Amino acid sequence: MLVLWFLSGVILSEYIQLISDRGSFLNSLWGRSKCDECQKEIPWVSLIPFIGRFLNGGRCVYCNKKISLKYFWFELLFSLGWAGILYGFWYLGVTSFWILAPTLLLYCATILLMYEDYKNYSVPVTWLISWLCFYALSWWSIGGRKMYLSDTLLMLGVLALSLLIVYFKRPKKNRSISSLFGTADILVLVQFALLLGFQKTTWVLVFSMIGAFFFLLWQKRLEVGQRLPLLTVMLLWGVIALWFL
Ligand SMILES: [Zn+2]
Secondary structure: OHHHHHHHHHHHHHHHHHHHHHOOOOOOOOOOOEOOOOOOEOOHHHHOOOHHHHHOOOEOOOOOOEOOOHHHHHHHHHHHHHHHHHHHHHHHOOOOHHHHHHHHHHHHHHHHHHHHHHHHOOOOHHHHHHHHHHHHHHHHHOOOOOOOHHHHHHHHHHHHHHHHHHHHHOOHHHOOHHHOOOHHHHHHHHHHHHHHOHHHHHHHHHHHHHHHHHHHHHOOOOOOOOOOOHHHHHHHHHHHHHHHO
């Protein structure tokens, strides 16, 4: 059963990467996959997950260009997480479609958005809105009912204050609100505050900062003024907070 779950995750991960690479859900539905370098259609044998890569030594069969390892890691990690969630449901005896579907949708959307933010430091607005909807749906499906309105106002106040402080500490010519927090970060944080409350959202923020710090450490880019993949880690911690806190 675990093998089947893992394999279904592998198939899904290929599809999610396709959406990310082609930039939209509709574009992912037709057309054969092509090599980024020589634009030739990739033979089906090379598209078999893991095995195809092994057969060609990780290179394009036409132009011999090395195929990025990110595909391999994405497939592996996504499929492990996917199988892990299904195992968790099986272990807990959850069979309700109305819990399974939103959770799995949220998982796919989270990984897609993290991958996109990690690559480009930005995500398409429609994807972000879909993610916010899946998050709310998932929250509802596991019994979330109470919204934290005053906590949300407080979170907005804290965000506005921190924005102001950073804004006025900058030299005059570098001042621009958009370069501090992304709009996406703020939308996501406000939704966390509304659905999880101030305390859990603060934890998400703290763990995201720590996560982003270790990411920069790993990338050896530990200097002031670096762009942070904050959204990437925030989405992950937000989902963890929803499911486990
Ligand atoms: Zn090629």
